[in-house]
Each structure stands twice: as structure tokens, then as C-alpha cells.
Amino acid sequence: MNTMLSLSKLKYSLSQAKKNVIRNGLMSIASLFTTTCCLLIIGLFAIITINVDSITEQIKDQCEVQLYINEDASDERISQIGDEILALPNVKEISLYTKEQMFEYAMNDVFEGREDLVGSYTQEDNPFSDSYRITLSDISLAKQTVSELEQIADVSHVENNQDVTNMVLSVSDSIQKLSIIIMIILLIASIVIISNTVRLTVFNRRKEINIMKYIGATDRFIRTPFIFEGIMIGFLGAVISFGLISWGYITLYDTYINSALKGVFDMVVYSDLILILGGLFIVCGCLIGIVGSSISMRKYLNV
């Protein structure tokens, strides 16, 4: 019996909410517009954050240092050094570049057709050193790992170009933090705006709320239709802004695919974004609706 009662109340609340959205047409459209705009901007920053994150990951993957070995090291020693490198905690993978390979590479690829520049160098009189290219797991520990690598015997020097990478990473980190702050501010701003809009709706219906209180309606009964109203508007706003931002992103992605930027960085593919964005929009939309309506309801329930 009890569940029957609550079900009939729930159905009533939903039908009331639907009627209210239509009855307060202009106000509903205003709320919808605000929610959509805020969600669009939130979505924009989410996309920026996700892409910056993906680019950062790519940079991290390219986190490599080059280790050069003393010329007098034997082949056996060279492979031993390889084992010693792999034993270090921050080393993901290594690949060996022998001086012969480097010479071949230089002769055949770099100075092809300009052999005169190479001068008298031959395989026997090889100017290159044997070296390992080392991929690190965590770029932030690069400095420490490099100094560890330098400790290994028969290592001539370690080339570390991580300073630039580190700068890029710290910039991207700042961008991400800033984006998250902006998203939170926007979320709060839209909750305030929605709550003001709903407050006007509530104000228009204060008489109804007052009567309900006198007849013996519980606060929850009075609040529920307004909350549903907020959720409906928030959800609809989420759907609209999701559609708009998806369309915008796909268009942008198509432009990117056909542009020169394609080689420079990888834009996140839309299908990878869709779940995160959809979830974010619906959660934010409903959150804005629920919190916004709840805030504006409080005052009128004290009868």
C-alpha cells in the first residue's frame, strides 16, 4: 500500500513538473538557454583538458635519453651495460645502436649524395660511439635516472633533452589545472543562475506552495515537482549542448585530419570522447537542475 501511494505521488510530481515546464514557458526557455550555454563552455574546457592530457601522454611516451658508451668497451661489456640499464627502476625499454649502425645510417640516409662532407671517415675509422636509446617510464624522474645512468662504468656521457619536454609538461599541467578551476567556477555560476531562474518560478507559484503547506503537504512533496522541473531542464540542456559540441568537435576533427597540424599532435578521436562528454553533460545538467531548484525552494517552505 505504501509503495502504491508513493508511486502515485511520484507520478503526480512528474506530471506536475511537466505541466510547470510548459506553463512557465518563457522562464523554462530562459533556464534551458542558460544551462545549455554553461554546459557548452564546460564541455569546451573538458575537450581542451582531455586533448591536452592526451598530448601530454604522447610527450611522455617520447621520453627518451641517449646513453653513449666509451670506445674501448668490449661487445660483452656493452651488452652488460644494457642489463645494468634495464635494472634501473625508471627504465621502460632500451634499444642498442652500434657505431656501425650509426655510420651506415649517416652514410646512407643523412649524407646521401654528399659523401664529400664525411671526408675520410670509414667503418674502421668510425667517429660514432655505441649508444643505447632508453625510454623512461616517468619523465618527472628523468634527472635522477640520468645521474644513475652516468654512474654506470664505461659510460661516456648521457644526453638528456628533457628540459624542453619538462617545460611543455608543466605548461600543460597548468592548462589542465586552470581548465578544471574554470569548469568548477562555471558549474557554480550556472547553478546560481538556474537557482535564480527557478526562484522566479517558485516566486510565481508561492501562493500554490503556501496553500499546499496549509493543506498538509510535506516539504518533500512540494519540492519534488520543482526538482523534477530542474532535472528536466538540466537534462534537456545537456542533450542540446552535447549535440552542439559533438557536431562542433567532429567538424573540427575533420578540418584537423586534412590540415598540416595532423603530424604535429594527435587530436583525440571523437568516439573516445563521447562517453566522457555524454556522462559529464548529463551529470552536470542534472546537478545544476537539482541543486539550483533546491536552493531556491528553501525560503518558501517555511510556512
Next chain:
Amino acid sequence: MIEFLKVTKEYDNGTLALDEVDVKIENGEFVFLVGSSGAGKTTMTKLLMREENVTSGEIYLYGEDITKISQKEIPYLRRKMGVVFQDFRLLDDRTVFENVEFAMRIVGATRREIRRRVPVVLNMVGLNYKAKMRPSELSGGEQQRVALARALVNNPSLLIADEPTGNLNPKVAMEIMDIFENINKMGTTIIMATHAKEIVDVMKKRVIEIEDGKIVRDEVGGEYHVKPVEA
């Protein structure tokens, strides 16, 4: 049974609306609260609905001290009583039927119960044929009937009315009073704050007169004769 025990109500602005009031009202009684404006009649109805709470004293309603109930229990207290106001307080964007239905929705009635009960109550107040009209299309007397139907629809054992005829002409007011009388005959306790001398004098019910927050007269079958306010 309703019992006020040494009830004092002082508002935040310092007005002493009720001063150690003791009164007992039995089930099924019809009581007029009379007195000049600001004497404390409305405060008594507000205390009964817990729209306000006492400064000191106790109010028992069916054995329960309603001055002690929590904010959360207030809606359930109000469901035990029907309330009628001078200004009707109907919703203009709903039909007569929906205005009455509204009160049943609040207590979680099913659609079937609503379809069965609302016409019965509208019939009691003589408005069945206007169920689909809006309050704005009705006369003042008819609007008060709708408000009465709404107050009665959940079968309250107590009906509180604050100046229910204040906005109505004497003829219409008497028609409304006939309905109140019928409801009372069916066993509902009625407490009515009023200024309407002609009604009180004709009805010959219990009259409680309040002046400056004190009960100055409590007379069964009494008449109005409240001292006019000196200019």
C-alpha cells in the same frame, strides 16, 4: 478534544497576542471566536495549525501536545484538520475539480479514490455541476464553497475557518453557514474566527470572546455584541 492550557503567545515584535489562555473545546462543537481586530482570534487558529508556536503553555489536540511536535510532523498535524480562509486561496490555473483533487494528491490518494471522493464533496457544497470551471469564473460564494470542499475532502475531524464570510454579502454568507452547520451535524468540530455579528447572533452557538489576548466571555448560545473599537 482541543485544550489550551495557559497559552501565551508573544510575537517577536513584542505584541502580546494571547495571555495565559485556558479553553477546552469538545469534539463536535461549533465555536465562534469573536473579538475586535488584533484581539488574538487569528493567533489561536495559527497556533492550532502550528503556523506559529506558543511562547509558553500547552495545546492538546486529541490528547497530543501539538506545541511539542517537530517541524517534520506539522504536515501530518494539518491533515487532521481542514482550513478555510477569508480569501479562499484557490489556484486560478486549475479547475474546481483539480483544486479539490489537489488536497487528496497531497495525502497520496489514488486516482480511483479521487474520482470517487471529489464528486461527493462537491455535491455536499452544491457545486458538482461546476466541476470543470475555473475559480475566476465563479462568484465569491461559490469560490468559498470550493475552498470548503477542499478542506473537507480528506474527512478532517476539525475544521478551522478564519473569517470565511468576510468577503461575502450577508445572503451568500448565510448559505455558506448552512453548509458549515451541516458539516458540524455530521460530527466535525468547527472553530470559526469571525466579525459577522448577524451570523453569530442567528446561529446561537458557543461564543468565545477575546480581548487583548484574554478570554473575556465564553457563552453557549451566545450573541456577538463585541464592543466596537473606539475611534
